[in-house]
Amino acid sequence: MSISKFDLRLAAIKERxxxxxxxxxxxxxxEERILSHYNMYYKHFELDAPASEVKDAALDELSDKEIxxxxxxxxxxxxxxxxxxEGYLTVLHGHWILSMDMxxxxxx
Numbered sequence: 437m438s439i440s441k442f443d444l445r446l447a448a449i450k451e452r453x454x455x456x457x458x459x460x461x462x463x464x465x466x467e468e469r470i471l472s473h474y475n476m477y478y479k480h481f482e483l484d485a486p487a488s489e490v491k492d493a494a495l496d497e498l499s500d501k502e503i504x505x506x507x508x509x510x511x512x513x514x515x516x517x518x519x520x521x522e523g524y525l526t527v528l529h530g531h532w533i534l535s536m537d538m539x540x541x542x543x544x
Contacts, residue, residue: 439529442467445474448533451526452478481532490532491515494525497536 439447446458449470455461461470481490494515495503506518519525524535 442471444480444529444531445478446470448478448480448526448528448535449474451528452523452533452535477536479534479536481534483527483530483532485532487516490525490534494519494534494536 443458446461449455450458450461465473479493481493503515503518506522507513510518510521512518516525519534526533526535
């Protein structure tokens with residue numbers, strides 16, 4: 437089953453941000469707002485994309501301090517594993533979804 441690009445974006449936002457249903461989002465946000473929000477805070481990759489492509493995109497968004505905090509918290513250094521543990525990288529409808537909306541916000 438193939439999913440449209442818009443529906444993938446809608447599902448990613450719903451899952452990450454806790455909307456009850458995609459219909460709730462459609463009732464409260466315009467399509468333009470959904471697309472704008474997704475483009476600002478999310479990236480997606482096919483599951484067969486090279487791991488280095490996903491890692492590079494994540495590292496472009498993370499500071500050294502954020503990475504250090506995650507490594508201390510989880511005691512391992514694989515960036516993809518760290519992001520999955522932190523909830524910033526998920527698999528949805530055959531895509532890696534990278535959520536860049538609130539990377540730790542390390543102010544410690």
